[in-house]
Amino acid sequence: MHSTLSDVFISHPIHIPLSNLPDFTSLRHLPDSYTWTPKDDLLFSASSSDESLPFIDLSDPHVATRVGHACTTWGAFQITNHGVPSRLLDDIEFLTGSLFRLPVHRKLKAARREDGISGYGVARIASFFNKQMWSEGFTVIGSPLDDFHKLWPKQHLKYCKIIQEYEEHMQKLAAKLMWLALGSLGVEEKDIEWAGPISDFQGAQAAIQLNHYPICPEPDRAMGLAAHTDSTLMTILYQNNTAGLQVFRDDVGWITVPPVPGSLVVNLGDLLHILTNGIFPSVLHRARVNHLRSRFSMAYLWGPPSDLMISPLPKLVDPLHSPLYPSLTWKQYLATKATHFNQSLSFIRNYLSSDQTS
Ligand SMILES: C=C1C[C@]23C[C@@]1(O)CC[C@H]2[C@@]12CCC[C@@](C)(C(=O)O1)[C@H]2[C@@H]3C(=O)O
Ligand SMILES: O=C(O)CCC(=O)C(=O)O
Numbered sequence: 001m002h003s004t005l006s007d008v009f010i011s012h013p014i015h016i017p018l019s020n021l022p023d024f025t026s027l028r029h030l031p032d033s034y035t036w037t038p039k040d041d042l043l044f045s046a047s048s049s050d051e052s053l054p055f056i057d058l059s060d061p062h063v064a065t066r067v068g069h070a071c072t073t074w075g076a077f078q079i080t081n082h083g084v085p086s087r088l089l090d091d092i093e094f095l096t097g098s099l100f101r102l103p104v105h106r107k108l109k110a111a112r113r114e115d116g117i118s119g120y121g122v123a124r125i126a127s128f129f130n131k132q133m134w135s136e137g138f139t140v141i142g143s144p145l146d147d148f149h150k151l152w153p154k155q156h157l158k159y160c161k162i163i164q165e166y167e168e169h170m171q172k173l174a175a176k177l178m179w180l181a182l183g184s185l186g187v188e189e190k191d192i193e194w195a196g197p198i199s200d201f202q203g204a205q206a207a208i209q210l211n212h213y214p215i216c217p218e219p220d221r222a223m224g225l226a227a228h229t230d231s232t233l234m235t236i237l238y239q240n241n242t243a244g245l246q247v248f249r250d251d252v253g254w255i256t257v258p259p260v261p262g263s264l265v266v267n268l269g270d271l272l273h274i275l276t277n278g279i280f281p282s283v284l285h286r287a288r289v290n291h292l293r294s295r296f297s298m299a300y301l302w303g304p305p306s307d308l309m310i311s312p313l314p315k316l317v318d319p320l321h322s323p324l325y326p327s328l329t330w331k332q333y334l335a336t337k338a339t340h341f342n343q344s345l346s347f348i349r350n351y352l353s354s355d356q357t358s
């Protein structure tokens, strides 16, 4: 049977009471449970900088060099001329807005189960923090038909069609970006067997995460989505016209990624970091909120087949660069992340070194 990510949390249920979802609209002051300080997240008030993320035109003749440079320095970049129709970006934004504007009781009909992966709820990483995040989310893995039927009994097919079309475009774009990124390291199509006969990564799996950050009465003390790296190969993010995404680099601090109409943001995830034996960093990022406008973001979280062993590519390993990570599947990595969160990479790295010394 074709295995998917759907059962990954069965043995790692995450308990986040749904009562944690506030009625954002009625709050005029930030409740204590939503007030963040550096104690709640070490990087909460880390310095910020006005440097900017590389902005890459995919039709640029030097695109490969630019992508390679962005991947090694930031682990993130913005793209334009990416081939995803702007009409489709409008459609997915419309779907996201329609979903989160539904009354709470309707959204709760499609609530994500504690041991499930798809549906409505707060971000999984909420369980690692004492404070609550000022956001709500909806995760799609596999067919959204059942959940969408619960949300929009009469119009679910229209919304399913948008998701399907969005997935098709994103899958193609992810494959293209993957080859640009890996090509910059000299990795060729023959080096990745699972890319398939026409190197289009047909077996890849993905999740779509829709995020809503409502207007917030005290945005400087709140957190939309706390600092994290994605457990993916890469994530392609579309944000509406409201700023909020920030990425972090040790030597720079936090920078805000401004929404540029029609552009997309690419974040490299932990699995690409493992695959490149640490050459590409997985980027730490978070979402802040504001008091004027609500914000939506739509993330396409792209990874390998969920049961495929991922390990540093042999081409990037030699006597001077020994493998930093052991082999593991995306499912196993997500299970690790469910326990070790932002320490997951160092956890599996130490696991390899203790294995070698024993
Ligand atoms: C495939 C996945 C990555 C993700 C966990 C998930 O099972 C589906 C949701 C994803 C998401 C989106 C928001 C941020 C994040 C850290 C989270 O809590 O849920 C990511 C997860 C991840 O990349 O680890
Ligand atoms: O809302 C954003 O800009 C970030 C979303 C995100 O990081 C995610 O969904 O993984």
Ligand SMILES: [Fe+2]
Pocket (backbone or CB within 6 Å): 228, 229, 230, 235, 285
């Ligand atoms: Fe993310």
